[in-house]
Amino acid sequence: MAQAVAGPEIERLIQLLARLPGLGPRSARRAALHLIKKREALLAPLADAMKVASERIVVCRECGNVDTSDPCTICRDASRDPSILVVVEDVSDLWALERSGAVTARYHVLGGVLSALDGVRPEHLNLASLVDRAGNGEVREIILALNATVDGQTTAHYVTESLAHHGLKVTRLAHGVPVGGELDYLDEGTLSAAIRSRTAF
Amino acid sequence: MAQAVAGPEIERLIQLLARLPGLGPRSARRAALHLIKKREALLAPLADAMKVASERIVVCRECGNVDTSDPCTICRDASRDPSILVVVEDVSDLWALERSGAVTARYHVLGGVLSALDGVRPEHLNLASLVDRAGNGEVREIILALNATVDGQTTAHYVTESLAHHGLKVTRLAHGVPVGGELDYLDEGTLSAAIRSRTAF
Structure with a gap:
């Protein structure tokens, strides 16, 4: 950061904002100024929301989700199918x-x-808690909803091996053409997968 | 915003973050998750910094700058030249x-x-307070440091007329080639101005 141009309180706000993903030093200054201008409507409510979040949010010991209760709302939801676990890399994937509304089961982060x-x-x-839960x-089924990257697929294989002794059904997300996607812009791997996994029309 | 997927506390944090300039719904979710993961190191300090800012930051009645004191640090700085006022559009320009370190005078926002x-x-x-201060x-000098846009220049003309009765020296920022700039990428207006205002080498 260049020379401090505002008071220490504003500089500290800018420095902390600059550590958010997607905000650099310049956009952090813009954000700080925006917050200061909208003090009543935005700055004070955001300060309160962050304080509440910082005090009340916990990690669910069951699945690894973040929520204000442990077990989390999803794990406590009796209407969800307890026979399927959807394994994800991160809370953002959950x-x-x-x-998408496509999951009516529970997760494991x-x-x-x-x-x-x-x-x-x-x-x-x-991972150890996943092996426990699976047993x-x-x-009865583990859905591996991991990213289609090298590391994601390596992890999918490792998780499958770790769960082998439970004798469960282990599935993974389908590969194919994204909805709204244009073939011309897709890579060869995706197109091959979409051809191999073609479905009746 | 799509269907709420996290608890109300997290959703509120995401919604408020999405109102910052430069953050959309998706990046606000990423930022919220980042904050929750770095609760001790980032979320709690940011909540505090925002609370302090929201309680202590005031607008300087003298110049319109934002600071934790009124008059602001710049207006109270006795080492600054009181004979020059630099007129800017916004605090971000100040x-x-x-x-840049190029201004040793005071401002008017x-x-x-x-x-x-x-x-x-x-x-x-x-503007009324600028006319008062100028008198x-x-x-002795007003430097118009307004953006080189149509609205900025219209405003510059209006300010000059409003100050005419004081008989002060009114100047504006030089037009020219930005330092590090390539001629090929500059517009004709900038190049014409740079030729007209050429200086001895």
């Missing part, structure tokens, strides 16, 4: 799947994927 | 000029520019 490059090993992931007698 | 399209008229700007007997 949110994305919830927005790994908290990352295996990565030799980043030094992420199995013990760094929320609770209720679960 | 910050930009302070970063208009709080906008005249705009027929947006319905901004002279009485919406911090305090100390001020």
Whole structure:
């Protein structure tokens, strides 16, 4: 950061805002100024919302989701199918799947994927609790909803092996053409997968 | 916003973050999750910094700057030249000029520019107080540091007329090639101005 141009309180606000993903030093200054101008309508409510979040949000010991209750709202939801667990890398993936409305089961958040490059090993992931949950007698299917990246697929294989002794059905998301997608812009791997997994029209 | 997927506390945090400039719904979710993961290191300090800012930041009645004191630090700085006022559109421009270190005088923040399209008229700007300050007997030069846009230049003309009866020296920022700029990428107006205002080498 260049020379401090505003008071220390404003500089501190700018520096903290600049640590948010998607905001650099310049956009953090714009955001800080916007907040100061909308003090009553935005700055004070945001300060309160952050304080509430910082005090009340906990990680669900069951699935690894973040919520204000433990177990989380999803784990406590009796209407959800207890026989299926959807394994995701991160809470953001859980949110994305919830927005789709396609999941009526529960989740398990790994908290990352295996990565030799980043030094992420199995013990760094929320994996032991997944093996425990999978063996609770209720679960019959594990859906691996991991990213279609090298690390995501490596992790999918590792999780499958870790769960092998339970004898469960393990599935993964389908590959194919995204809805609204144009073939011309898709890579060869996706197109091959879409051809191989073609369905009756 | 799509269907709520997290608890109400998290949703409220996401909705407020999405109102910051530069953050849309998707990046607000990413930012919220980042904050929740870095609760001790970022979320709690940011909540505090926002609370402090919301309680202590005031607008300087002298110049329109934002600071935790009124008059602001710049207006109270006795080492600054009281004979020059630098007129800017917004506090962000004041910050930009302070970063350059080129201003050793004081500022006057208009709080906008005249705009027929947006319905901004002279009485919406911090203009009456500028006319007062300019007539305090100390001020001898007004530097118009307004954006080189149509609205900025219209405002510059209006301010000059409003100050005409004081008989002060009124100047504006030089037009020319930005430092590090390539001629090939500059518009004709900038190049013409740079040729007209050429200086001895």
